[in-house]
Amino acid sequence: MRAKRILRPLLPGAMATLLALALHAPGAKAQEPPASGGKPAAAKRASTRLGQLRRARPRALERAPEIGTASWYGPGFHGKRTASGRHFDATxxxxxxxxxxxxxxxxxxxxGSQRFVDVVITDRTGQTSRVIDLSPAAARKLGILSRGTAQVAVSPL
Known part of the structure; x- marks a missing residue:
């Protein structure tokens, strides 16, 4: 998991480097910059493909909610940094x-009930068996704080 957090920011730079190497490889045709001052056609195609990959999973989630086990995490993580860079606030x-x-x-x-809570994703889960990990405040509002886990449906707003 830690390797993913370290490598994820490097991927766009690595893609740009590979694209640059491919464009300047021996035998490759030199491309003239477009007259409009925009990106070359190959760069536009690469960035479009990368955008499609980033949007693929959330679009799939829009069709049907993701159903699985939710848990909550709390007191020991309060004040620590999350994957988004913000400090975790248990409230x-x-x-x-x-x-x-x-x-x-x-x-x-x-x-199986009418209870729901709207939350913002600020961190990554460490377990693959859980669909989502809620803050204690969200778990309390949803009514799963005493149980620890529950079956939930997750859908983007």
């Missing part, structure tokens, strides 16, 4: 999710 309506973009607002609904 805030926040959550950790394995792959949704940081800063995404989602609705977490308790399966």
């Amino acid at each position: 805030a309506m926040s959550a950790a999710h394995p792959w949704l973009p940081l800063g995404t607002w989602v609705r977490v609904s308790l399966v």
